[in-house]
Amino acid sequence: MTKKLYIETVGCQMNVLDSELVIGQLRSTGFSVTDDPARADVVLLNTCSVRQHAEDKVLSRLGALKKPKLHNPDMVIGVIGCMAERDPDGLVAKMPHVDLICGPGELNKVPALIAEIRETRSRAIALSHDMSRRSTPLARALEHDSVEALDRSRFHALDDHMLQAYVRVQRGCDKFCTFCVVPYTRGAEYSRPAAAVLAEAASLARDGVLEITFLGQNVNTYRGKADNGDDWGLARLIGEAAKIDGIERIRYTTSYPAEVDDDLIAAHGSVEKLMPFIHLPVQSGSAKILKAMNRRHDADDYRRLVEKLRAARSDIALSSDFIVGFPGETDDDFKATLSLVEEIGFAHSYSFKYSPRPGTPAAALDGQVEDALKSARLAELQALLDRQQLAFNLACQGRVMAVLFERRGRRPGQLVGRSPYMQPVHASLTDDFLGTITEMRITDGFANSLHGVARKNTPETERLTA
Numbered sequence: 513m514t515k516k517l518y519i520e521t522v523g524c525q526m527n528v529l530d531s532e533l534v535i536g537q538l539r540s541t542g543f544s545v546t547d548d549p550a551r552a553d554v555v556l557l558n559t560c561s562v563r564q565h566a567e568d569k570v571l572s573r574l575g576a577l578k579k580p581k582l583h584n585p586d587m588v589i590g591v592i593g594c595m596a597e598r599d600p601d602g603l604v605a606k607m608p609h610v611d612l613i614c615g616p617g618e619l620n621k622v623p624a625l626i627a628e629i630r631e632t633r634s635r636a637i638a639l640s641h642d643m644s645r646r647s648t649p650l651a652r653a654l655e656h657d658s659v660e661a662l663d664r665s666r667f668h669a670l671d672d673h674m675l676q677a678y679v680r681v682q683r684g685c686d687k688f689c690t691f692c693v694v695p696y697t698r699g700a701e702y703s704r705p706a707a708a709v710l711a712e713a714a715s716l717a718r719d720g721v722l723e724i725t726f727l728g729q730n731v732n733t734y735r736g737k738a739d740n741g742d743d744w745g746l747a748r749l750i751g752e753a754a755k756i757d758g759i760e761r762i763r764y765t766t767s768y769p770a771e772v773d774d775d776l777i778a779a780h781g782s783v784e785k786l787m788p789f790i791h792l793p794v795q796s797g798s799a800k801i802l803k804a805m806n807r808r809h810d811a812d813d814y815r816r817l818v819e820k821l822r823a824a825r826s827d828i829a830l831s832s833d834f835i836v837g838f839p840g841e842t843d844d845d846f847k848a849t850l851s852l853v854e855e856i857g858f859a860h861s862y863s864f865k866y867s868p869r870p871g872t873p874a875a876a877l878d879g880q881v882e883d884a885l886k887s888a889r890l891a892e893l894q895a896l897l898d899r900q901q902l903a904f905n906l907a908c909q910g911r912v913m914a915v916l917f918e919r920r921g922r923r924p925g926q927l928v929g930r931s932p933y934m935q936p937v938h939a940s941l942t943d944d945f946l947g948t949i950t951e952m953r954i955t956d957g958f959a960n961s962l963h964g965v966a967r968k969n970t971p972e973t974e975r976l977t978a
Contacts, residue, residue, distance in 0.1 A: 523560025682728030837886030
């Protein structure tokens with residue numbers, strides 16, 4: 513009988529891609545995917561350690577798996593990803609029924625770990641720790657290639673209309689923001705060779721993918737080797753990817769503001785397939801707090817960068833990340849964040865209360881902010897960001913946008929797609945439009961989505977037109 517895999521993903525797009533890679537390789541060993549963990553032979557939780565809430569969610573899910581494990585002792589329960597790398601001993605102590613622990617740099621070993629568990633009836637662990645920082649460049653390249661080479665093609669069969677795909681171009685982080693665990697869980701920065709990235713993008717295009725998103729912890733630090741030995745930046749990579757037949761849209765995330773160079777800014781004005789939307793985390797509007805975070809920009813740097821981006825492409829829209837209640841944040845510091853948000857204007861944003869992460873410098877700082885005050889500040893910031901998102905969506909009314917229709921909606925005869933700005937767009941269309949990029953006139957803007965009507969009665973694949 514086919515073995516069944518249940519996998520649940522918490523966290524960022526990098527984790528989503530990692531889960532796809534794991535699914536691909538396990539399908540090649542005879543697994544099918546189920547949405548019912550109680551019926552699975554293997555249950556994997558792909559985890560995030562950026563905030564305590566994400567870890568608490570995983571611990572809660574693991575606790576709920578104790579009962580099905582009792583009914584089926586042969587069930588393999590695994591924790592993969594950043595939480596596994598950060599605190600394997602703590603996981604085992606809290607959740608002794610966990611069989612498999614695997615860090616994000618060792619995901620190519622998951623099938624072998626499962627086989628080992630079944631053979632030995634003992635726990636299996638694979639972690640990178642800090643070895644990537646001490647290894648040679650060649651060893652690091654081989655390590656990363658072994659993960660990237662996982663077979664994703666079998667994942668495509670899970671979705672009859674896989675139109676958007678992530679392509680990892682860069683791993684790890686050397687920035688060491690004082691609040692962040694990523695450098696400790698994902699290791700040093702590493703850029704994939706340009707030819708490998710482009711080959712993967714071309715393969716996805718042949719499989720019917722229309723939109724690719726280049727992924728990296730700091731994607732615009734990309735410095736990939738070309739075949740002739742030159743170092744390519746992200747702008748050059750985007751320009752070459754835009755030449756691939758079948759690829760109609762290109763995105764990238766997540767950006768580090770201090771690493772957005774003039775070439776990348778110019779690409780937003782010259783590469784038609786590069787979508788006019790950039791996720792550009794600022795975290796705070798206070799120079800004092802940004803310095804304490806070890807961010808390599810201040811609020812004025814950010815303002816100048818946004819000005820350059822909007823000069824390169826006037827219709828570009830921004831999203832961002834914000835942390836409120838960072839140690840030492842005063843009312844004036846928080847007001848500086850509100851002021852920056854008011855001045856810039858964001859189409860969408862993510863905002864969170866500061867969450868101390870064990871082992872990070874910020875966790876030991878004086879001036880930890882009380883949770884009630886953090887909650888009050890977060891509510892005020894989110895109300896402002898929500899108003900800006902609604903205003904942006906309302907301003908889209910009357911515009912013509914190219915929408916990539918990805919799936920059926922909840923209502924009969926409804927399809928759901930994505931605008932160039934990542935907004936969900938609902939429309940009453942036949943299934944003929946599924947899997948197409950179609951020009952839509954936006955008729956309604958709502959808090960979290962848009963509604964539109966097709967400009968033509970038959971589906972056509974077209975790129976964005978003004």
